[in-house]
Amino acid sequence: MPDDGQALAESRLVVSRGQIERITGTSLSTIDYWTNTGLVRPTTNARITAIRVIRQYDFVDVMALLVIQQLRERNVSLQHIRVIVEKLRMDGFGRPLTEVHYATVGKRVFLQYPGGEWADGKRPAEYVMPEVLPLEPLRAVVRARTRRSPDSIGQVEKRRGALGSKQLIAGTRIPVATVHRYLDAGRTEQEILSAFPVLRPEDVDAVRRVFVA
Amino acid sequence: MLIHRGHEAWSTDQANLGQDVDDELTVYAHEHGAVLLTHDQEFSQRRRKNVIGRHIWLECNEFDAAEILNGYFEDVFPLLERREHLWVRITRETVSFGHGWS
Numbered sequence: 038m039p040d041d042g043q044a045l046a047e048s049r050l051v052v053s054r055g056q057i058e059r060i061t062g063t064s065l066s067t068i069d070y071w072t073n074t075g076l077v078r079p080t081t082n083a084r085i086t087a088i089r090v091i092r093q094y095d096f097v098d099v100m101a102l103l104v105i106q107q108l109r110e111r112n113v114s115l116q117h118i119r120v121i122v123e124k125l126r127m128d129g130f131g132r133p134l135t136e137v138h139y140a141t142v143g144k145r146v147f148l149q150y151p152g153g154e155w156a157d158g159k160r161p162a163e164y165v166m167p168e169v170l171p172l173e174p175l176r177a178v179v180r181a182r183t184r185r186s187p188d189s190i191g192q193v194e195k196r197r198g199a200l201g202s203k204q205l206i207a208g209t210r211i212p213v214a215t216v217h218r219y220l221d222a223g224r225t226e227q228e229i230l231s232a233f234p235v236l237r238p239e240d241v242d243a244v245r246r247v248f249v250a
Numbered sequence: 251m252l253i254h255r256g257h258e259a260w261s262t263d264q265a266n267l268g269q270d271v272d273d274e275l276t277v278y279a280h281e282h283g284a285v286l287l288t289h290d291q292e293f294s295q296r297r298r299k300n301v302i303g304r305h306i307w308l309e310c311n312e313f314d315a316a317e318i319l320n321g322y323f324e325d326v327f328p329l330l331e332r333r334e335h336l337w338v339r340i341t342r343e344t345v346s347f348g349h350g351w352s
Contacts, residue, residue, distance in 0.1 A: 046264065049260055049264055049265055049282075050264070050265060050266045051265060051266060051267065051278055052266060053267065053270045053274045055269075055270060055271075055274075056266075056269060056270070080281070081277060081278070081281050083277050083280075083281070085273060085276075085277060085300070085302055086300065089273065091273055091274060091277040093274065093277065093278060093281070183266045185263070185268065196269075196271065197271070198271030198272055198273065199270070199271045199272055200272065200290045200292055200293055201290065201291075201292025201293070201296070203292070208268055208269055209262075209263060209268040209269075210262045210263075210267070210268055210270075210275075212290070215289070215312060218311060218312065219312070222313065232312075234261075234263075235261070235263040235268060
């Protein structure tokens with residue numbers, strides 16, 4: 038279980054539709070299908086103009102996507118997963134893919150409730166070794182994949198639709214000009230890194246390069 | 251300053267929206283009942299054409315922002331509490347606000 042600091046950090050984190058494929062490793066068309074058919078329900082599904090819908094998946098949504106992916110890799114059919122999810126929703130589970138523990142034996146799926154009891158009294162027979170689907174490693178995967186990509190460090194970029202397409206430190210929404218103002222004002226690299234914890238020394242160097250060029 | 255006053259405050263990077271566009275951030279803040287703080291004129295101007303949620307445009311440099319926001323906080327906070335969709339522009343000299351196109 039995450040500690041309070043981690044839980045707070047996870048509660049603030051979302052993954053946009055534009056990032057979800059990279060973070061889950063599942064194709065966007067598949068995730069859209071799962072979403073459009075109600076298998077997963079993104080925390081945000083908001084229409085902001087006639088043609089623009091913003092879809093955002095929170096931490097638990099992303100874990101749910103990874104649970105589906107893992108069950109599919111164990112040859113559990115999508116139809117079977119859908120039946121399980123619907124049943125759990127009817128039983129009052131708001132986040133059915135992450136609130137219970139899953140174990141599989143072949144294509145059979147066993148569900149263990151948070152209290153430890155098995156759904157419908159069905160538990161894996163003692164002489165078989167169920168493959169338990171542990172959630173903690175999935176939690177770690179989401180945390181790791183939502184960190185800033187190492188490839189972006191020390192780079193600058195422009196992004197359409199972000200801050201008037203001005204030059205940004207890659208992988209962030211921090212304008213190059215902002216960091217330059219700090220440098221111009223005589224702030225040290227350490228002060229800049231404290232003000233913008235997501236930045237690395239290479240990013241400050243990149244800003245220096247932009248303004249020397 | 252905001253945390254010192256007992257509010258929660260976090261960055262776009264902590265929301266994992268560092269790689270995303272303005273609309274994503276707007277919707278995120280609205281869904282979280284949060285108020286966006288920006289120094290960016292383009293962000294604010296674009297948002298004011300289609301006001302969604304609440305944002306404050308701090309038209310000042312980053313070093314003065316906390317002091318200026320602190321100075322106007324008692325005026326601005328009740329406005330933000332009253333309106334679900336609102337923009338606020340704060341400069342050293344003045345505060346202006348609206349909830350429609352500007």
